[in-house]
Amino acid sequence: MTQQPRIRIRGLKKSFGSKVVLDGVDLDVETGTSMVIIGGSGTGKSVLLRCILGLIEPDAGTIEIDGVDVLRAKPHHQHQIRQNIGMLFQNAALFDSMSVLDNVMFGLRAKRRAQSKPLLRSEMQPEALTLLSQVGLDEAVGTLSPSELSGGMQKRVGLARAIAGHPNILFFDEPTTGLDPIMGAVIDGLIADCVSHLGSTAIAITHDMASAQRIGNRAAMLYQGKLIWQGQASELMHSGNPIVDQFTHGRREGPIKTEHPL
Amino acid sequence: MNIFLSPFVHLGRSTLSILQRVGSIALFGLKGLSGIVRPPFYAAIFGRTLVEIGFLSLPVVALTAIFSGGVIALQSYSGFRHYHAENAIANIVVLSITRELGPVLAGLMVAGRVGAALSAQIGTMRVTDQIDALRTLSTDPMKYLVTPRLLAAIVALPFLVLIADILGVFGGFTVAVGKLGFTPESYMNSTLASLNAMDVSVGLIKAAVFGFLIALLGCYHGYHSKGGAEGVGAAATATVVTASILLLTFDYLLTDLFFTS
Ligand SMILES: Nc1ncnc2c1ncn2[C@@H]1O[C@H](COP(=O)(O)OP(=O)(O)O)[C@@H](O)[C@H]1O
Ligand SMILES: [Mg+2]
DSSP states (O other), X not given: OOOOOSEEEEEEEEEETTEEEEEEEEEEEOTTXXXXXXXXXXXXXXXXXXXXXXXXXXSEEEEEETTEETTTSOHHHHHHHHTTEEEEOTTOOOOTTSOHHHHXXXXXXXXXXXXXXXXXXXXXXXXXXHHHHHTTOOGGGGGSOGGGSOHHHHHHHHHHHHHTTOOSEEEEESTTTTSOHHHHHHHHHHHHHHHHHHTOEEEEEOSOHHHHHHHOSEEEEEXXXXXXXXXXXXXXXXXSOHHHHHHHHTOSSSSSOOSOOO | OOTTTHHHHHHHHHHHHHHHHHHHHHHHHHHHHHTTTSSOOOHHHHHHHHHHHHHHHHHHHHHHHHHHHHHHHHHHHHHHGGGTOTTHHXXXXXXXXXXXXXXXXXXXXXXXXXXXXXXXXXHHHHHTTHHHHHHHTTOOHIIIIIHHHHHHHHHHHHHHHHHHHHHHHHHHHHHHHHXXXXXXXXXXXXXXXXXXXXXXXXXXXXXXXXHHHHHHHHHHHHHTOOSHHHHHHHHHHHHHHHHHHHHHHHHHHHHHHHHOO
Protein backbone atom coordinates (compact mmCIF):
# COMPACT_ATOMS: atom_id res chain seq x y z
CA MET A 1 0.00 0.00 0.00
CA THR A 2 1.36 3.38 -0.91
CA GLN A 3 1.19 6.22 1.56
CA GLN A 4 -1.32 8.97 0.82
CA PRO A 5 0.44 12.18 -0.25
CA ARG A 6 0.23 15.10 2.14
CA ILE A 7 -0.77 17.45 -0.68
CA ARG A 8 -2.54 16.22 -3.78
CA ILE A 9 -3.60 18.62 -6.52
CA ARG A 10 -5.62 17.65 -9.57
CA GLY A 11 -6.64 19.73 -12.57
CA LEU A 12 -6.15 23.06 -10.83
CA LYS A 13 -7.17 25.98 -13.03
CA LYS A 14 -7.13 29.69 -12.46
CA SER A 15 -7.58 32.59 -14.86
CA PHE A 16 -7.61 36.32 -14.22
CA GLY A 17 -9.99 37.78 -16.77
CA SER A 18 -8.96 36.35 -20.09
CA LYS A 19 -5.48 35.52 -18.85
CA VAL A 20 -5.06 31.82 -18.12
CA VAL A 21 -2.48 31.40 -15.36
CA LEU A 22 -2.95 27.82 -14.13
CA ASP A 23 -4.26 25.43 -16.75
CA GLY A 24 -4.66 22.07 -15.10
CA VAL A 25 -1.93 21.58 -12.52
CA ASP A 26 -1.45 18.07 -11.11
CA LEU A 27 0.91 17.71 -8.19
CA ASP A 28 1.58 15.22 -5.39
CA VAL A 29 3.77 16.14 -2.48
CA GLU A 30 4.57 13.15 -0.30
CA THR A 31 4.78 13.58 3.46
CA GLY A 32 8.22 14.71 4.52
CA THR A 33 9.45 15.78 1.10
CA SER A 34 10.59 19.22 0.11
CA MET A 35 9.27 20.09 -3.32
CA VAL A 36 10.94 22.86 -5.27
CA ILE A 37 8.92 24.55 -7.99
CA ILE A 38 10.78 26.45 -10.68
CA GLY A 39 9.42 28.48 -13.56
CA GLY A 40 9.70 31.84 -15.26
CA SER A 41 8.52 35.08 -13.70
CA GLY A 42 4.77 35.51 -13.93
CA THR A 43 4.04 31.85 -14.75
CA GLY A 44 1.79 31.49 -11.71
CA LYS A 45 4.00 29.93 -9.06
CA SER A 46 2.77 32.32 -6.38
CA VAL A 47 -0.79 31.88 -7.58
CA LEU A 48 -0.42 28.12 -7.07
CA LEU A 49 0.69 28.58 -3.44
CA ARG A 50 -2.07 31.13 -2.85
CA CYS A 51 -4.67 28.69 -4.11
CA ILE A 52 -3.49 26.04 -1.66
CA LEU A 53 -3.50 28.62 1.15
CA GLY A 54 -7.04 29.67 0.30
CA LEU A 55 -6.01 33.24 -0.49
CA ILE A 56 -7.21 32.82 -4.08
CA GLU A 57 -10.18 30.76 -5.15
CA PRO A 58 -9.30 28.52 -8.10
CA ASP A 59 -11.73 28.16 -11.00
CA ALA A 60 -11.58 24.37 -11.14
CA GLY A 61 -9.77 21.37 -9.77
CA THR A 62 -9.23 19.76 -6.38
CA ILE A 63 -6.73 20.35 -3.61
CA GLU A 64 -6.48 17.59 -1.03
CA ILE A 65 -4.49 17.95 2.15
CA ASP A 66 -4.11 14.70 4.08
CA GLY A 67 -6.91 13.28 1.98
CA VAL A 68 -9.38 16.09 2.74
CA ASP A 69 -10.74 18.06 -0.20
CA VAL A 70 -10.13 21.53 1.20
CA LEU A 71 -12.04 23.45 -1.46
CA ARG A 72 -15.23 21.61 -0.62
CA ALA A 73 -14.80 21.20 3.13
CA LYS A 74 -16.79 23.34 5.58
CA PRO A 75 -15.20 26.77 6.24
CA HIS A 76 -14.40 25.79 9.81
CA HIS A 77 -12.67 22.62 8.66
CA GLN A 78 -10.78 24.45 5.89
CA HIS A 79 -9.55 26.86 8.48
CA GLN A 80 -8.36 24.04 10.72
CA ILE A 81 -6.42 22.40 7.91
CA ARG A 82 -4.82 25.62 6.78
CA GLN A 83 -3.75 26.40 10.30
CA ASN A 84 -1.11 23.75 9.80
CA ILE A 85 0.48 25.59 6.88
CA GLY A 86 3.22 28.13 7.53
CA MET A 87 4.05 30.62 4.81
CA LEU A 88 7.13 32.73 4.16
CA PHE A 89 6.10 35.45 1.70
CA GLN A 90 8.35 36.69 -1.05
CA ASN A 91 8.97 40.04 0.63
CA ALA A 92 8.54 38.57 4.12
CA ALA A 93 5.28 40.56 4.59
CA LEU A 94 6.17 41.50 8.16
CA PHE A 95 3.61 43.64 9.97
CA ASP A 96 5.28 47.03 9.85
CA SER A 97 3.19 48.49 12.65
CA MET A 98 4.70 45.98 15.11
CA SER A 99 8.14 45.30 16.49
CA VAL A 100 10.07 42.25 15.31
CA LEU A 101 9.30 40.42 18.55
CA ASP A 102 5.58 41.19 18.22
CA ASN A 103 5.68 39.82 14.70
CA VAL A 104 7.04 36.53 15.97
CA MET A 105 4.58 36.52 18.85
CA PHE A 106 1.77 37.03 16.35
CA GLY A 107 2.74 33.66 14.92
CA LEU A 108 2.69 32.09 18.37
CA ARG A 109 -0.61 33.74 19.25
CA ALA A 110 -2.33 32.50 16.09
CA LYS A 111 -1.78 28.88 17.12
CA ARG A 112 -2.47 29.44 20.80
CA ARG A 113 -5.76 31.13 20.11
CA ALA A 114 -6.93 28.04 18.28
CA GLN A 115 -5.86 25.80 21.18
CA SER A 116 -7.12 28.19 23.90
CA LYS A 117 -3.68 28.28 25.46
CA PRO A 118 -2.33 31.33 27.29
CA LEU A 119 -1.87 34.44 25.18
CA LEU A 120 -0.04 36.52 27.75
CA ARG A 121 2.86 38.48 26.39
CA SER A 122 5.09 37.63 29.31
CA GLU A 123 4.49 33.92 28.85
CA MET A 124 5.18 33.94 25.12
CA GLN A 125 8.20 36.21 25.17
CA PRO A 126 10.80 33.54 26.02
CA GLU A 127 9.48 31.29 23.27
CA ALA A 128 9.59 34.17 20.76
CA LEU A 129 13.19 34.93 21.72
CA THR A 130 14.10 31.27 21.25
CA LEU A 131 12.58 31.40 17.77
CA LEU A 132 14.62 34.51 16.96
CA SER A 133 17.84 32.82 18.03
CA GLN A 134 16.84 29.74 16.04
CA VAL A 135 16.92 31.88 12.88
CA GLY A 136 20.20 33.45 13.96
CA LEU A 137 18.95 36.78 15.25
CA ASP A 138 20.06 38.50 18.40
CA GLU A 139 17.62 39.34 21.21
CA ALA A 140 18.25 43.04 20.62
CA VAL A 141 16.73 42.78 17.14
CA GLY A 142 13.38 42.03 18.81
CA THR A 143 12.77 45.66 19.70
CA LEU A 144 13.46 46.98 16.19
CA SER A 145 10.75 47.67 13.67
CA PRO A 146 10.77 45.63 10.43
CA SER A 147 11.66 48.67 8.31
CA GLU A 148 14.97 48.91 10.17
CA LEU A 149 16.05 45.45 9.03
CA SER A 150 17.92 44.36 5.92
CA GLY A 151 16.18 42.07 3.44
CA GLY A 152 17.96 39.01 4.79
CA MET A 153 16.99 39.82 8.37
CA GLN A 154 13.39 40.38 7.32
CA LYS A 155 13.36 36.93 5.72
CA ARG A 156 14.69 35.46 8.96
CA VAL A 157 11.97 37.13 11.00
CA GLY A 158 9.39 35.97 8.45
CA LEU A 159 10.74 32.45 8.84
CA ALA A 160 10.55 32.65 12.63
CA ARG A 161 6.97 33.89 12.41
CA ALA A 162 6.03 31.14 9.93
CA ILE A 163 7.42 28.30 12.06
CA ALA A 164 6.14 29.70 15.37
CA GLY A 165 2.96 27.65 15.19
CA HIS A 166 4.88 24.39 14.45
CA PRO A 167 3.15 23.94 11.09
CA ASN A 168 3.55 20.54 9.46
CA ILE A 169 3.45 22.09 6.00
CA LEU A 170 5.71 25.00 5.06
CA PHE A 171 5.63 27.19 1.94
CA PHE A 172 8.47 29.42 0.83
CA ASP A 173 7.93 31.93 -1.96
CA GLU A 174 11.29 32.87 -3.51
CA PRO A 175 13.07 32.87 -0.15
CA THR A 176 16.43 33.94 -1.54
CA THR A 177 15.39 36.37 -4.28
CA GLY A 178 16.97 39.75 -3.66
CA LEU A 179 19.61 38.45 -1.25
CA ASP A 180 23.33 38.23 -1.88
CA PRO A 181 24.61 34.69 -2.56
CA ILE A 182 26.03 34.19 0.92
CA MET A 183 22.88 35.39 2.68
CA GLY A 184 20.92 33.24 0.24
CA ALA A 185 22.89 30.18 1.30
CA VAL A 186 22.37 31.06 4.96
CA ILE A 187 18.60 31.36 4.50
CA ASP A 188 18.55 28.08 2.56
CA GLY A 189 20.38 26.43 5.43
CA LEU A 190 17.89 27.79 7.95
CA ILE A 191 14.99 26.62 5.81
CA ALA A 192 16.44 23.13 5.48
CA ASP A 193 17.03 23.03 9.25
CA CYS A 194 13.53 24.21 10.10
CA VAL A 195 11.91 21.76 7.72
CA SER A 196 13.85 18.79 9.10
CA HIS A 197 13.51 19.99 12.70
CA LEU A 198 9.71 20.20 12.40
CA GLY A 199 9.54 17.13 10.17
CA SER A 200 7.47 19.26 7.81
CA THR A 201 6.47 18.83 4.22
CA ALA A 202 7.58 21.83 2.19
CA ILE A 203 6.98 23.56 -1.11
CA ALA A 204 9.51 26.17 -2.14
CA ILE A 205 9.47 28.43 -5.17
CA THR A 206 12.81 29.53 -6.48
CA HIS A 207 14.69 30.80 -9.52
CA ASP A 208 18.01 29.88 -8.05
CA MET A 209 19.29 26.42 -9.02
CA ALA A 210 21.86 26.23 -6.24
CA SER A 211 19.13 27.13 -3.78
CA ALA A 212 16.76 24.56 -5.32
CA GLN A 213 19.26 21.78 -4.68
CA ARG A 214 19.99 22.95 -1.14
CA ILE A 215 16.32 23.10 -0.09
CA GLY A 216 14.59 20.47 -2.15
CA ASN A 217 14.69 16.76 -2.69
CA ARG A 218 11.96 16.83 -5.34
CA ALA A 219 11.51 19.40 -8.10
CA ALA A 220 8.92 20.42 -10.66
CA MET A 221 8.73 23.01 -13.38
CA LEU A 222 5.68 25.17 -14.10
CA TYR A 223 5.41 26.23 -17.72
CA GLN A 224 2.38 27.62 -19.55
CA GLY A 225 0.00 26.77 -16.74
CA LYS A 226 1.07 23.15 -16.29
CA LEU A 227 3.73 21.23 -14.44
CA ILE A 228 5.67 19.95 -17.43
CA TRP A 229 8.34 18.08 -15.53
CA GLN A 230 8.76 16.47 -12.11
CA GLY A 231 11.79 14.69 -10.81
CA GLN A 232 14.54 14.62 -8.21
CA ALA A 233 16.00 18.00 -7.31
CA SER A 234 19.43 16.56 -8.07
CA GLU A 235 18.39 15.96 -11.69
CA LEU A 236 17.47 19.61 -12.29
CA MET A 237 20.62 20.43 -14.23
CA HIS A 238 20.40 17.35 -16.45
CA SER A 239 16.73 16.54 -16.65
CA GLY A 240 16.71 15.57 -20.33
CA ASN A 241 13.67 17.83 -20.81
CA PRO A 242 14.62 20.59 -23.28
CA ILE A 243 12.41 23.22 -21.59
CA VAL A 244 13.77 22.48 -18.13
CA ASP A 245 17.33 22.39 -19.40
CA GLN A 246 16.98 25.71 -21.15
CA PHE A 247 15.60 27.25 -17.95
CA THR A 248 18.08 25.76 -15.51
CA HIS A 249 21.05 26.58 -17.70
CA GLY A 250 19.70 30.02 -18.54
CA ARG A 251 20.05 29.64 -22.30
CA ARG A 252 18.47 32.18 -24.58
CA GLU A 253 17.99 29.67 -27.41
CA GLY A 254 15.48 26.90 -26.96
CA PRO A 255 11.82 25.98 -26.79
CA ILE A 256 10.91 28.71 -24.25
CA LYS A 257 9.96 31.82 -26.13
CA THR A 258 11.06 35.06 -24.56
CA GLU A 259 7.79 36.85 -25.12
CA HIS A 260 8.92 40.04 -23.50
CA PRO A 261 12.23 40.90 -25.13
CA LEU A 262 12.71 43.84 -22.76
CA MET B 1 -23.59 49.31 -32.45
CA ASN B 2 -26.09 51.95 -33.47
CA ILE B 3 -24.50 55.34 -32.80
CA PHE B 4 -27.79 56.75 -31.51
CA LEU B 5 -28.10 54.00 -28.96
CA SER B 6 -24.52 53.83 -27.80
CA PRO B 7 -24.74 56.78 -25.33
CA PHE B 8 -27.62 54.99 -23.61
CA VAL B 9 -25.73 51.74 -23.54
CA HIS B 10 -22.81 53.57 -22.04
CA LEU B 11 -25.04 55.26 -19.46
CA GLY B 12 -26.61 51.93 -18.61
CA ARG B 13 -23.23 50.29 -18.15
CA SER B 14 -21.87 52.99 -15.89
CA THR B 15 -25.06 53.03 -13.82
CA LEU B 16 -24.75 49.29 -13.37
CA SER B 17 -21.11 49.53 -12.38
CA ILE B 18 -21.87 52.28 -9.85
CA LEU B 19 -24.67 50.19 -8.37
CA GLN B 20 -22.35 47.22 -8.21
CA ARG B 21 -19.76 49.32 -6.39
CA VAL B 22 -22.35 50.63 -3.93
CA GLY B 23 -23.48 47.09 -3.24
CA SER B 24 -19.98 45.85 -2.65
CA ILE B 25 -19.20 48.75 -0.28
CA ALA B 26 -22.42 48.11 1.63
CA LEU B 27 -21.61 44.41 1.97
CA PHE B 28 -18.10 45.24 3.12
CA GLY B 29 -19.56 47.58 5.75
CA LEU B 30 -22.01 44.97 7.00
CA LYS B 31 -19.28 42.38 7.23
CA GLY B 32 -17.08 44.83 9.12
CA LEU B 33 -19.85 45.75 11.56
CA SER B 34 -20.82 42.13 12.15
CA GLY B 35 -17.34 41.63 13.60
CA ILE B 36 -18.55 43.54 16.67
CA VAL B 37 -20.74 40.64 17.75
CA ARG B 38 -18.56 37.76 16.54
CA PRO B 39 -15.48 37.24 18.72
CA PRO B 40 -12.59 37.83 18.84
CA PHE B 41 -12.76 41.59 19.23
CA TYR B 42 -9.41 43.36 19.01
CA ALA B 43 -9.79 45.95 21.76
CA ALA B 44 -6.19 47.14 21.64
CA ILE B 45 -6.49 48.11 17.98
CA PHE B 46 -9.82 49.78 18.67
CA GLY B 47 -8.20 51.84 21.43
CA ARG B 48 -5.21 52.80 19.34
CA THR B 49 -7.36 53.88 16.38
CA LEU B 50 -9.67 55.81 18.68
CA VAL B 51 -6.72 57.82 19.96
CA GLU B 52 -5.36 58.22 16.43
CA ILE B 53 -8.62 59.57 15.05
CA GLY B 54 -9.63 61.62 18.07
CA PHE B 55 -6.29 63.03 19.01
CA LEU B 56 -4.79 63.63 15.60
CA SER B 57 -7.87 65.39 14.28
CA LEU B 58 -8.39 67.55 17.34
CA PRO B 59 -6.16 70.50 16.25
CA VAL B 60 -7.64 70.85 12.74
CA VAL B 61 -11.19 70.37 13.96
CA ALA B 62 -10.68 72.87 16.77
CA LEU B 63 -9.20 75.58 14.55
CA THR B 64 -11.84 75.11 11.87
CA ALA B 65 -14.62 75.38 14.44
CA ILE B 66 -13.28 78.49 16.16
CA PHE B 67 -12.86 80.41 12.91
CA SER B 68 -16.21 79.29 11.52
CA GLY B 69 -18.00 80.44 14.67
CA GLY B 70 -16.20 83.78 14.47
CA VAL B 71 -16.93 84.29 10.81
CA ILE B 72 -20.64 83.51 11.23
CA ALA B 73 -20.87 86.12 13.99
CA LEU B 74 -19.16 88.64 11.75
CA GLN B 75 -21.26 87.91 8.66
CA SER B 76 -24.59 87.84 10.43
CA TYR B 77 -23.77 91.10 12.22
CA SER B 78 -23.12 92.88 8.93
CA GLY B 79 -26.32 91.43 7.53
CA PHE B 80 -28.66 91.97 10.47
CA ARG B 81 -27.38 95.32 11.72
CA HIS B 82 -29.82 97.14 9.44
CA TYR B 83 -32.76 95.37 10.99
CA HIS B 84 -31.72 96.07 14.60
CA ALA B 85 -31.64 92.37 15.17
CA GLU B 86 -28.16 91.98 16.57
CA ASN B 87 -29.50 89.70 19.23
CA ALA B 88 -30.23 87.14 16.59
CA ILE B 89 -26.48 86.71 16.12
CA ALA B 90 -25.99 84.33 19.05
CA ASN B 91 -28.97 82.40 17.82
CA ILE B 92 -27.58 82.08 14.30
CA VAL B 93 -24.16 81.02 15.55
CA VAL B 94 -25.57 78.33 17.83
CA LEU B 95 -28.02 76.99 15.28
CA SER B 96 -25.63 76.81 12.37
CA ILE B 97 -22.79 75.35 14.41
CA THR B 98 -24.71 72.66 16.27
CA ARG B 99 -26.97 71.66 13.40
CA GLU B 100 -24.69 71.84 10.41
CA LEU B 101 -21.23 73.29 10.55
CA GLY B 102 -19.96 71.35 13.56
CA PRO B 103 -20.71 67.92 12.11
CA VAL B 104 -20.02 68.77 8.47
CA LEU B 105 -16.76 70.64 8.97
CA ALA B 106 -15.43 68.13 11.48
CA GLY B 107 -16.51 65.34 9.11
CA LEU B 108 -14.77 66.88 6.11
CA MET B 109 -11.60 67.53 8.10
CA VAL B 110 -11.55 63.96 9.38
CA ALA B 111 -12.29 62.62 5.89
CA GLY B 112 -9.16 64.35 4.63
CA ARG B 113 -7.01 63.66 7.65
CA VAL B 114 -8.09 60.20 8.76
CA GLY B 115 -9.83 58.74 5.70
CA ALA B 116 -6.70 59.09 3.62
CA ALA B 117 -4.49 57.76 6.41
CA LEU B 118 -6.72 54.71 6.98
CA SER B 119 -6.76 53.77 3.33
CA ALA B 120 -3.01 54.31 2.97
CA GLN B 121 -2.38 52.14 6.03
CA ILE B 122 -4.58 49.27 4.92
CA GLY B 123 -3.60 49.71 1.26
CA THR B 124 0.07 49.35 2.15
CA MET B 125 -0.74 46.19 4.06
CA ARG B 126 -2.59 44.90 1.00
CA VAL B 127 0.14 45.53 -1.57
CA THR B 128 2.90 44.19 0.69
CA ASP B 129 0.96 40.94 1.36
CA GLN B 130 0.47 41.74 5.05
CA ILE B 131 -3.28 41.13 4.72
CA ASP B 132 -2.60 37.72 3.19
CA ALA B 133 -0.08 37.09 5.96
CA LEU B 134 -2.81 37.76 8.53
CA ARG B 135 -4.95 35.09 6.93
CA THR B 136 -2.15 32.54 6.95
CA LEU B 137 -1.79 33.29 10.66
CA SER B 138 -5.42 32.37 11.38
CA THR B 139 -6.52 35.98 11.72
CA ASP B 140 -9.57 37.32 9.89
CA PRO B 141 -8.40 40.61 8.38
CA MET B 142 -11.95 41.98 8.35
CA LYS B 143 -12.21 41.52 12.10
CA TYR B 144 -8.64 42.50 12.80
CA LEU B 145 -8.35 45.57 10.57
CA VAL B 146 -11.80 46.77 9.61
CA THR B 147 -14.12 46.20 12.57
CA PRO B 148 -12.05 48.10 15.17
CA ARG B 149 -11.50 51.02 12.79
CA LEU B 150 -15.18 51.33 11.92
CA LEU B 151 -16.11 51.29 15.57
CA ALA B 152 -13.38 53.75 16.56
CA ALA B 153 -14.53 56.26 13.95
CA ILE B 154 -18.17 55.89 15.00
CA VAL B 155 -17.18 56.71 18.59
CA ALA B 156 -14.55 59.37 17.86
CA LEU B 157 -16.53 61.61 15.51
CA PRO B 158 -19.34 62.56 17.94
CA PHE B 159 -16.67 63.40 20.49
CA LEU B 160 -14.89 65.65 17.97
CA VAL B 161 -18.16 67.29 16.97
CA LEU B 162 -19.03 68.02 20.58
CA ILE B 163 -15.73 69.82 20.88
CA ALA B 164 -16.32 71.59 17.57
CA ASP B 165 -19.73 72.75 18.85
CA ILE B 166 -18.24 74.20 22.01
CA LEU B 167 -15.32 75.86 20.24
CA GLY B 168 -17.51 77.18 17.41
CA VAL B 169 -19.83 78.88 19.87
CA PHE B 170 -16.76 80.15 21.70
CA GLY B 171 -15.41 81.59 18.43
CA GLY B 172 -18.68 83.45 17.88
CA PHE B 173 -18.60 84.68 21.47
CA THR B 174 -15.06 86.00 21.11
CA VAL B 175 -15.88 87.98 17.99
CA ALA B 176 -19.22 89.25 19.33
CA VAL B 177 -17.73 90.42 22.61
CA GLY B 178 -14.30 91.47 21.41
CA LYS B 179 -15.21 93.14 18.15
CA LEU B 180 -18.92 93.76 17.89
CA GLY B 181 -19.41 95.31 21.32
CA PHE B 182 -21.75 92.80 22.97
CA THR B 183 -21.53 92.36 26.71
CA PRO B 184 -20.47 88.84 27.73
CA GLU B 185 -23.61 88.39 29.87
CA SER B 186 -26.16 89.31 27.23
CA TYR B 187 -24.41 87.26 24.51
CA MET B 188 -24.10 84.29 26.86
CA ASN B 189 -27.78 84.54 27.77
CA SER B 190 -28.89 84.62 24.14
CA THR B 191 -26.59 81.70 23.43
CA LEU B 192 -28.05 79.60 26.21
CA ALA B 193 -31.56 80.53 25.17
CA SER B 194 -30.86 79.35 21.61
CA LEU B 195 -29.27 76.08 22.63
CA ASN B 196 -31.50 73.14 21.85
CA ALA B 197 -30.82 69.59 23.00
CA MET B 198 -32.44 68.21 19.85
CA ASP B 199 -30.09 70.20 17.57
CA VAL B 200 -27.03 69.02 19.43
CA SER B 201 -28.05 65.38 19.56
CA VAL B 202 -29.00 65.25 15.89
CA GLY B 203 -25.59 66.79 15.16
CA LEU B 204 -23.96 63.99 17.15
CA ILE B 205 -25.98 61.32 15.36
CA LYS B 206 -24.85 62.82 12.06
CA ALA B 207 -21.29 62.71 13.35
CA ALA B 208 -21.53 59.01 14.14
CA VAL B 209 -22.87 58.31 10.63
CA PHE B 210 -20.10 60.41 9.08
CA GLY B 211 -17.49 58.57 11.14
CA PHE B 212 -18.83 55.25 9.89
CA LEU B 213 -18.80 56.46 6.26
CA ILE B 214 -15.26 57.80 6.44
CA ALA B 215 -13.81 54.68 8.03
CA LEU B 216 -15.83 52.43 5.72
CA LEU B 217 -14.57 54.13 2.57
CA GLY B 218 -11.01 54.33 3.88
CA CYS B 219 -10.96 50.64 4.76
CA TYR B 220 -12.75 49.61 1.57
CA HIS B 221 -10.45 51.46 -0.79
CA GLY B 222 -7.35 50.41 1.12
CA TYR B 223 -8.46 46.79 1.27
CA HIS B 224 -9.04 46.64 -2.47
CA SER B 225 -6.04 48.64 -3.61
CA LYS B 226 -3.65 47.00 -6.02
CA GLY B 227 -0.58 47.87 -8.01
CA GLY B 228 2.02 48.94 -5.51
CA ALA B 229 2.62 52.42 -4.13
CA GLU B 230 0.70 54.07 -6.95
CA GLY B 231 -2.37 52.02 -6.17
CA VAL B 232 -2.16 53.00 -2.50
CA GLY B 233 -2.05 56.69 -3.45
CA ALA B 234 -5.02 56.26 -5.77
CA ALA B 235 -6.95 54.54 -2.97
CA ALA B 236 -6.29 57.44 -0.59
CA THR B 237 -7.48 59.98 -3.15
CA ALA B 238 -10.59 57.95 -3.96
CA THR B 239 -11.35 57.75 -0.25
CA VAL B 240 -11.22 61.51 0.32
CA VAL B 241 -13.31 62.29 -2.75
CA THR B 242 -16.01 59.68 -2.21
CA ALA B 243 -16.13 60.24 1.55
CA SER B 244 -16.61 64.00 1.11
CA ILE B 245 -19.39 63.58 -1.44
CA LEU B 246 -21.18 60.86 0.53
CA LEU B 247 -20.84 62.86 3.71
CA LEU B 248 -22.64 65.86 2.20
CA THR B 249 -25.26 63.58 0.67
CA PHE B 250 -25.97 61.92 3.99
CA ASP B 251 -25.98 65.30 5.70
CA TYR B 252 -28.81 66.36 3.46
CA LEU B 253 -30.71 63.09 3.96
CA LEU B 254 -30.35 63.17 7.73
CA THR B 255 -31.34 66.83 7.92
CA ASP B 256 -34.39 66.03 5.86
CA LEU B 257 -35.19 63.10 8.12
CA PHE B 258 -34.88 64.96 11.43
CA PHE B 259 -35.80 68.57 10.74
CA THR B 260 -38.53 68.59 8.14
CA SER B 261 -41.73 67.19 9.58
N1 LIG C 1 -4.84 38.93 -7.78
C1 LIG C 1 -4.50 38.94 -9.08
N2 LIG C 1 -5.28 39.59 -9.97
C2 LIG C 1 -4.96 39.60 -11.29
N3 LIG C 1 -3.89 38.99 -11.81
C3 LIG C 1 -3.07 38.33 -10.98
C4 LIG C 1 -3.33 38.27 -9.57
N4 LIG C 1 -2.35 37.54 -8.99
C5 LIG C 1 -1.53 37.16 -9.99
N5 LIG C 1 -1.95 37.62 -11.18
C6 LIG C 1 -1.33 37.39 -12.48
O1 LIG C 1 -1.02 36.03 -12.57
C7 LIG C 1 0.24 35.82 -13.19
C8 LIG C 1 1.10 34.94 -12.34
O2 LIG C 1 1.49 35.62 -11.17
P1 LIG C 1 2.43 35.00 -10.08
O3 LIG C 1 1.88 33.71 -9.60
O4 LIG C 1 2.62 36.05 -9.04
O5 LIG C 1 3.78 34.76 -10.87
P2 LIG C 1 5.12 34.11 -10.32
O6 LIG C 1 5.24 32.81 -11.02
O7 LIG C 1 6.21 35.05 -10.74
O8 LIG C 1 5.01 33.98 -8.84
C9 LIG C 1 0.84 37.19 -13.41
O9 LIG C 1 0.74 37.50 -14.76
C10 LIG C 1 -0.01 38.12 -12.59
O10 LIG C 1 -0.16 39.33 -13.27
MG1 LIG D 1 5.82 35.07 -7.31
